[in-house]
Amino acid sequence: MRVYVLGAGSIGSLFGALLARAGNDVLLIGREEQVKAVNESGLKVIGVENFEVKPEATTSAPEEPPELLLLTTKSYSTKTALECARQCIGSDTWVLSVQNGLGNEELAMKYTDKVIGGITTNGAMLVEWGKVMWTGRGITVIGKYPTGKAEFVEEVARVFNEAGIETGVTENAIGWKWTKAIVNSVINGLGTVLEVKNGALREIPELEGISIEIAREGCMVAQQLGIEFEVHPLELLWDTIEKTKENYNSTLQDIMRGRKTEVDYIHGKIVEYAHSVGLEAPRNELLWALVKAKENLNRGSDNT
Amino acid sequence: MRVYVLGAGSIGSLFGALLARAGNDVLLIGREEQVKAVNESGLKVIGVENFEVKPEATTSAPEEPPELLLLTTKSYSTKTALECARQCIGSDTWVLSVQNGLGNEELAMKYTDKVIGGITTNGAMLVEWGKVMWTGRGITVIGKYPTGKAEFVEEVARVFNEAGIETGVTENAIGWKWTKAIVNSVINGLGTVLEVKNGALREIPELEGISIEIAREGCMVAQQLGIEFEVHPLELLWDTIEKTKENYNSTLQDIMRGRKTEVDYIHGKIVEYAHSVGLEAPRNELLWALVKAKENLNRGSDNT
Numbered sequence: 001m002r003v004y005v006l007g008a009g010s011i012g013s014l015f016g017a018l019l020a021r022a023g024n025d026v027l028l029i030g031r032e033e034q035v036k037a038v039n040e041s042g043l044k045v046i047g048v049e050n051f052e053v054k055p056e057a058t059t060s061a062p063e064e065p066p067e068l069l070l071l072t073t074k075s076y077s078t079k080t081a082l083e084c085a086r087q088c089i090g091s092d093t094w095v096l097s098v099q100n101g102l103g104n105e106e107l108a109m110k111y112t113d114k115v116i117g118g119i120t121t122n123g124a125m126l127v128e129w130g131k132v133m134w135t136g137r138g139i140t141v142i143g144k145y146p147t148g149k150a151e152f153v154e155e156v157a158r159v160f161n162e163a164g165i166e167t168g169v170t171e172n173a174i175g176w177k178w179t180k181a182i183v184n185s186v187i188n189g190l191g192t193v194l195e196v197k198n199g200a201l202r203e204i205p206e207l208e209g210i211s212i213e214i215a216r217e218g219c220m221v222a223q224q225l226g227i228e229f230e231v232h233p234l235e236l237l238w239d240t241i242e243k244t245k246e247n248y249n250s251t252l253q254d255i256m257r258g259r260k261t262e263v264d265y266i267h268g269k270i271v272e273y274a275h276s277v278g279l280e281a282p283r284n285e286l287l288w289a290l291v292k293a294k295e296n297l298n299r300g301s302d303n304t
Numbered sequence: 305m306r307v308y309v310l311g312a313g314s315i316g317s318l319f320g321a322l323l324a325r326a327g328n329d330v331l332l333i334g335r336e337e338q339v340k341a342v343n344e345s346g347l348k349v350i351g352v353e354n355f356e357v358k359p360e361a362t363t364s365a366p367e368e369p370p371e372l373l374l375l376t377t378k379s380y381s382t383k384t385a386l387e388c389a390r391q392c393i394g395s396d397t398w399v400l401s402v403q404n405g406l407g408n409e410e411l412a413m414k415y416t417d418k419v420i421g422g423i424t425t426n427g428a429m430l431v432e433w434g435k436v437m438w439t440g441r442g443i444t445v446i447g448k449y450p451t452g453k454a455e456f457v458e459e460v461a462r463v464f465n466e467a468g469i470e471t472g473v474t475e476n477a478i479g480w481k482w483t484k485a486i487v488n489s490v491i492n493g494l495g496t497v498l499e500v501k502n503g504a505l506r507e508i509p510e511l512e513g514i515s516i517e518i519a520r521e522g523c524m525v526a527q528q529l530g531i532e533f534e535v536h537p538l539e540l541l542w543d544t545i546e547k548t549k550e551n552y553n554s555t556l557q558d559i560m561r562g563r564k565t566e567v568d569y570i571h572g573k574i575v576e577y578a579h580s581v582g583l584e585a586p587r588n589e590l591l592w593a594l595v596k597a598k599e600n601l602n603r604g605s606d607n608t
Contacts, residue, residue: 193497194597204600210593213586282517282586289514293498296508 001025001159004066004088006081007073008034008057010124011098013132015070015165017045020055022163027066028057029085035059037130046127047134049164065090068156071097071104075265078104086111094152096142100250101265102181102273105145105173116153117145117173119180121240122165123247136244139166143173175222175229182218182233183240184266186211188251189287192261192294195252199245202238211237214283218270224277251291258298263291305329305463308370308392310385311377312338312361314428315402317436319374319469321349324359326467331370332361333389339363341434350431351438353468369394372460375401375408379569382408390415398456400446404554405569406485406577409449409477420457421449421477423484425544426469427551440548443470447477479526479533486522486537487544488570490515492555493591496565496598499556503549506542515541518587522574528581555595562602567595 001024005016008030020026020043028038038057045051065088073081078099082089089095089111096116097104108115121138142157144150149171160167170176187198190207194200201207215233222229254261267288274281305328309320312334324330324347332342342361349355369392377385382403386393393399393415400420401408412419425442446461448454453475464471474480491502494511498504505511519537526533558565571592578585 190594190597193594194601196601200597200601204597206593206596206600210590213589217586282521283590285517286514286587286590289510290494290497292510293494293504293508296510297498297500297504 001068001155002066003027003068003070004029004061004085005070005072006061006085007071007077008038009072009074010126010132011120011122012070012072013043013126014045014122014124014134015072015098016055017043017051017053017132018163018165019159020053021051022159024159024163026055027062028055029061030057030059032059033129034126037128041130044131045134046131048137049134061085061088063087065093067093069093069095071095071099071108073099074260075099075101075104075262076260078107082107082111094156096156098140098142099265100180100184101262102177102269103265105177109145114150114152115145116142116150116156117177118142119176121243123244125253135247137166138243139168141168141170141173141176143170143176146174147172170230172228172230175227176231178218178222178227179229179231179233179236181266181270182215182222183237184249184251185218185270185284185287186214186237187240187244188249188263188266189214189284189291191249192252192255193287193290197245198241198247198249201241202245210283214287217274217281217283221270221274221277221279221281224279225273255291255294255298261291261295263288263295267291305372305459306370307331307372307374308333308365308389309374309376310365310389311375311381312342313376313378314430314436315424315426316374316376317347317430318349318426318428318438319376319402320359321347321355321357321436322467322469323463324357325355326463328463328467330359331366332359333365334361334363336363337433338430341432345434348435349438350435352441353438365389365392367391369397371397373397373399375399375403375412377403378564379403379405379408379566380564382411386411386415398460400460402444402446403569404484404488405566406481406573407569409481413449418454418456419449420446420454420460421481422446423480425547427548429557439551441470442547443472445472445474445477445480447474447480450478451476474534476532476534479531480535482522482526482531483533483535483537483540485570485574486519486526487541488553488555489522489574489588489591490518490541491544492553492567492570493518493588493595495553496556496559497591497594501549502545502551502553505545506549514587518591521578521585521587525574525578525581525583525585528583529577559595559598559602565595565599567592567599571595
């Protein structure tokens, strides 16, 4: 399958490497440093598996369209990335987002109606340019967005599974996106504010009750929007905390590295959707403000 | 005036020293280390003013009742302290709480109906046993609790003002307690979770809106309880942040020293009162859980 990976960060590089190893025709589209490293000395995967591949890499999307455009930028870069890559979104191109947060598929739908929504629980970390650590094997779920079936989705799942990316197909992609976003609202919210590993959320008694309250807030918004869950967020929450107890969540990793976070696309979107249906989401709003404040303190604006 | 100061910590030691200097008959009731230091080498005040006095000090309340029992323990010690001092609460003894948080006056009312509620914005810090730093001159407001007038309150205010404790009298003590508690719910909540000086709450744009939301939550509870404000919490909030911008709030100071905080008597009480009138207080509840989690992490229970 001809696949462009738009955003060659941690998950993009991991999926790109696995797909390339399986013989797919992969083009990584990413930042200059990453592209230079991959073109010069290939793409290394360490961790769960250890191997090296040499996919094509470039900083800007070519004209000719791929079969699959895999969207793996940070959510705050989706809009710009899609605009820059618009010329390669052909009439037969499917766009698949496996990004965290909400709203990415909606942006893709401005360019095509062939959109696939996905979630993944694989863990990856770019340890240096050209080298990605697969920190934990997880599952991936994809489906026509927002809901429904499409033959091409089955085809993508087959290709992913063949490449070693364990993937299931759903007819309720939007439900899965919300389930994952709600899980992230709890883990990334509390974990980032307290600067603790995911496991702490089960170890500190006061956090268990409040975790349920935060999740419930997201569930009420989803319910009001008519979204149904295939797996209840609370079920995925406890499972994710257990499986990732030694990890720092991605938002906290961003804070630790002085980078912008995806909080606008997790808590921010839940608050936005809440308001759109006449609800409040005070817990998400407070967590959003606290993470924003931490981003701000990171930039040293507390000294101005 | 014959005054017993029950709880010779920072504010208790400061008020005790000022009252003793003005010629009042002061007995400090406190922890063994503080009592020993005061009995051996007197009580030193540094900071806003610098002086030394030698009030009486003891670890347990005597039998004979004072005119005024000044309650200055941490809120979580009020119940035990009052129970240990019950024999000195005579029929003419007034009990005055200038403690942070809610619920202390209610505990005092189990022993007497002569209760005065108070708030103070004076800053004090016990730098070593027997030595208190007056970190900032503030005002004190006292009044018959929960509301109303009493001649003795005027007398206490006169004695306090003569001693250099700038004090006003109110007929709405409970309103002031709530105003102060709501201000603390914002400053101590956000400041502790983010580990920043009070001034950061005005410097980080995202915190201004959320500060108002947190304060509004407490105001709705107070309103439902029929409590009126003499000074609106938001007005006192901005004023307090401005005047204490270089300070760490008392809850954060407790966390930094690995001590228990008063969060149960600030956020915890607001949540409790909210539930008692059929309201929710999700922002206070989340801040409560986050501060509790920090207390817990302090004790190292994240490793168990």
